[in-house]
Amino acid sequence: MDALHGIDLPVADAMAYAVRGGKGLRAFLVVESARVHGITDAGHVAAAIECVHAYSLVHDDLPCMDDDDLRRGQPTVHRKWDDATAVLAGDALQSLAFELLADAPCSADARIDLIRSFAIASGVRGMVGGQAMDIAAETASEPLTLEQITELQAGKTGALINWSATAGARMSGADIGPLQTYGTALGLAFQIWDDVLDVTGDAATVGKAVGKDADAGKATFVSLLGLDGAKRRAEQLVTQACDALSVYGKDAENLRDAARFVIARDK
Incomplete structure (x- = not known):
């Protein structure tokens, strides 16, 4: 990462390590949502x-x-270094994200919108709030309902996917509505498929531990809908996501392919 050039600290190495690998789906959504708006x-x-x-x-x-040892097929950051380095690496990556947005090549108004909406999506009204709900569910006296899990995952997983899908429209000052509909459906389909893989996948392929939700007795989309029901729901959501892109015509075919990929992946 260019932003870490010349910083000779373990935390900088941990940051670079943390961003390696992965599917890059969120970045892809940003780039493609920008492309359909001419950016x-x-x-x-x-x-x-x-x-x-x-x-x-x-x-x-x-x-x-979650106390995991494996991420993207490699030791997690706190296992490769230590807990303190992992905390600081995460903190610094979050700060770096806002530095990058502040330098985004778009109008000042668009940058402000990107930064503000990103703060909401990644904070207590988005990802962090969803994570907090997930932690609370682990000690709740009753398993979550389908409605509660859907709300939880709309924050924990869906908020950043949704933001990624709308980023291009925000950069150009265009209507975010169609891409927001796409991103909402895609984010939920992504999490449902993660629950499917937690049941059907293996750690070597998925790149992280599997079966932990079932072992912990946590309610998931699979436990509530059944394996086949969860798959059908994910397929319906992908169809909804693709339909939302009709306003972009053939220009959005890569975004449609991304939606189909979400429920075809094995990791």
Whole structure:
């Protein structure tokens, strides 16, 4: 990462390690949503979302959260270094994301919209709020209902995916409505498929531990809908996502392919 050039600290190495690998789906959504609005330079914005996504994974893997040893097929940051370095690496990645957005090549008004909406999507009204609900569910006396899980995942997983999908429209000052509909459906389909993979996948392919939700007795889309029901729901959501792109015609075919990929992946 260019932003870390010349910083000779373990935390900088941990930051670079944390952003390696992965599907890059959120960055792809940023770039493609920008492209359908005629924007060819969305690198800063794409990098920003990957920084925050990586930070969330680093913190999520910590012993005080999910306590995972494996991420993207490699040791988690706190296992490769230590807990303190992992905390600081996550903190610094989050800060770097906003630095990148501040330098995004778009109008000042668009940058303000990107930064404000990104803060909401990644904060207590978005990802962090969803994570807090997820932690609370682990000790709740009753398993979550389908409606509650849908609300939880709209924050924990869906908020950043939704923001990524709307980033191009925000950069150009266009209507975010169609891409917001697309992103909402895509984010939920993504999480449902994650629940499917937690049941059907293996750790070597998925790149992280599987079966932990079932072992913990947590309610998931699979436990509530059944495996086949969860798959059908994900397929319906992908159809909704693709239909929302009709206003862009053939220009949005890559975004449609991304939606189909979400329920075809094995990791």
